[in-house]
Amino acid sequence: MTTNTYTPVCLDIIDTLNGTTATILEFAKALATDQKNLSRADFSKLEQSLGWSRDVVKKYINIGTAFFDIEISRLINIEATTLFKITSNKRFAPVVDGIKNAFGHITQQFVEHLIQSNKKVPVPNQSTPTIWRGENATRRCVIPPIKEDDQFTGTTIQRAMDDEKITAQRFVREAAAYREAYKLGAFELVGDLPPHLVEILGIEYERGARSDENSDENSTTESLTAASTVAIVKEPTPSTTASLDWEAPSNTNNIEECRAPLPAYSVIEIKSEEQLSYKRELSANDIAELLKECATWSEIQEITSSLDKQTRTESWLQLSREEQTRVLELKRVASIEHIASNTVEETPIIKVGDTVIWNNCWPHLSSWNPFQVENIEDDYAKLNNLKTPVPVEELSLVS
Numbered sequence: 001m002t003t004n005t006y007t008p009v010c011l012d013i014i015d016t017l018n019g020t021t022a023t024i025l026e027f028a029k030a031l032a033t034d035q036k037n038l039s040r041a042d043f044s045k046l047e048q049s050l051g052w053s054r055d056v057v058k059k060y061i062n063i064g065t066a067f068f069d070i071e072i073s074r075l076i077n078i079e080a081t082t083l084f085k086i087t088s089n090k091r092f093a094p095v096v097d098g099i100k101n102a103f104g105h106i107t108q109q110f111v112e113h114l115i116q117s118n119k120k121v122p123v124p125n126q127s128t129p130t131i132w133r134g135e136n137a138t139r140r141c142v143i144p145p146i147k148e149d150d151q152f153t154g155t156t157i158q159r160a161m162d163d164e165k166i167t168a169q170r171f172v173r174e175a176a177a178y179r180e181a182y183k184l185g186a187f188e189l190v191g192d193l194p195p196h197l198v199e200i201l202g203i204e205y206e207r208g209a210r211s212d213e214n215s216d217e218n219s220t221t222e223s224l225t226a227a228s229t230v231a232i233v234k235e236p237t238p239s240t241t242a243s244l245d246w247e248a249p250s251n252t253n254n255i256e257e258c259r260a261p262l263p264a265y266s267v268i269e270i271k272s273e274e275q276l277s278y279k280r281e282l283s284a285n286d287i288a289e290l291l292k293e294c295a296t297w298s299e300i301q302e303i304t305s306s307l308d309k310q311t312r313t314e315s316w317l318q319l320s321r322e323e324q325t326r327v328l329e330l331k332r333v334a335s336i337e338h339i340a341s342n343t344v345e346e347t348p349i350i351k352v353g354d355t356v357i358w359n360n361c362w363p364h365l366s367s368w369n370p371f372q373v374e375n376i377e378d379d380y381a382k383l384n385n386l387k388t389p390v391p392v393e394e395l396s397l398v399s
Contacts, residue, residue, distance in 0.1 A: 021080050025063065025072045032064030062087040066096050075099075077107050086111065094118045143172070152200065164321070190310065284311055288318035291327065297334035300327065332366070352376055356395040358383065370398050 035043050047057050066087045067075060075083075086092040086099075098114040099106055133142045146153050160171050181187050193201065282290075287303065294300045304312060319327065336359055350356060354373045361369055371383035373395075380389035 019076075021078055021083065022072050022076045024060070024080055024083065025067060025075060028060040028062075028064035029068055029072075030064070031057065031060050032068060035061055059084055059088065067099075070100060074105050077105060078111055079108050082108065082111055086115070092118075150196075152196070284314035285318050287311065287315040288323075291315065291319065292323055294327075294330075297330045300330065350376070350381065350392055350395055350397055355398045356381075356383070357398055358390055358394060359396055360390075360394045 034046060038046065047054060050057065063083050067083075086095045092115070095111065095114040095118055098118075099111065102110065131141050131143055132139050134140055148154070157168050157171050160166055161168060178187070287307070290303050291300060294303065304315075307315070316324070336357070350373060352373050352375060355370050356373055357370050358365075365386075368385060371386070373381050374384055375382040375389075376392065377389070379392050381392050381395060382389045
């Protein structure tokens with residue numbers, strides 16, 4: 001039986017790599033010398049004669065500059081690509097300094113040891129965890145992977161992305177806004193949460209946490225727009241989990257209160273064209289159907305004026321996103337007309353520090369209303385959050 005033994009051929013020619021390293025170092029030092037002694041125009045012609053791009057030439061110049069004062073014979077055992085690596089970035093400057101300060105011939109193993117020893121391993125500060133990456137204006141929020149046994153967060157976000165066609169970033173932003181609004185007292189729970197939500201949210205969100213439940217239930221419709229209720233300024237596009245405040249508009253803010261959807265019925269008064277009225281027990285679904293037929297905000301007010309909060313919430317949830325958007329737009333238009341009529345009658349003087357509505361506000365900024373007047377000059381007012389002043393005549397004072 002014949003056995004063939006293979007002998008590696010690379011071991012016979014590995015020494016030729018030393019010659020390659022020496023040639024690279026010799027050429028790199030010569031190129032660095034030419035750059036130092038030639039004018040910029042002449043050196044540019046030299047680059048063109050080599051047929052190399054400027055980036056390639058720069059890599060060789062970095063090697064020549066870094067090891068200009070070191071004998072080539074001491075560096076021939078360094079692998080060629082390692083030379084390019086340690087001279088490509090300032091973070092390898094300690095490695096280059098270590099080679100310069102070493103004695104005798106420099107080996108590849110010694111260089112790799114210097115690279116490893118100079119790596120900076122980030123030590124996380126467990127006392128102050130952060131989700132920020134980067135600094136100043138370039139920083140970004142990075143949420144670590146969410147691993148849950150019930151996968152509640154992932155399935156909820158995915159359902160919103162599929163059904164509502166929103167991004168995961170938008171979902172997280174809305175969730176953060178609702179939490180902030182709840183902390184400010186703008187939202188109030190009026191029903192019991194499902195067990196799985198109670199487990200996630202904790203006792204902080206239980207119904208019993210309200211300070212004065214009875215006074216809230218007995219409050220009049222005007223008290224909903226009082227200063228004790230926090231107004232949430234939002235875009236016309238509504239959330240399907242939000243409830244609508246059906247009160248007469250006193251400003252263009254959409255005042256919302258979070259409600260758990262519950263079956264609801266209410267006795268309301270419906271006026272026909274002949275001004276005939278009758279009372280009838282209607283479900284939230286029936287009320288939603290009536291709202292779809294309304295063409296003005298006043299018609300919506302007639303239907304919803306006698307509804308309790310629970311019924312308003314349920315009927316609001318019965319509307320599609322398109323219908324919710326339409327209703328909010330009717331309210332916004334009615335609010336602007338209401339404010340404009342008051343302005344004509346009273347013609348109040350707007351001054352610095354006043355809270356105002358910009359009647360001709362650009363659509364993409366409409367959710368920022370109302371604004372605060374920071375300065376007035378030549379019939380133009382500087383509003384908070386806006387760089388460009390707007391005409392004072394387009395502003396209405398919020399009472």
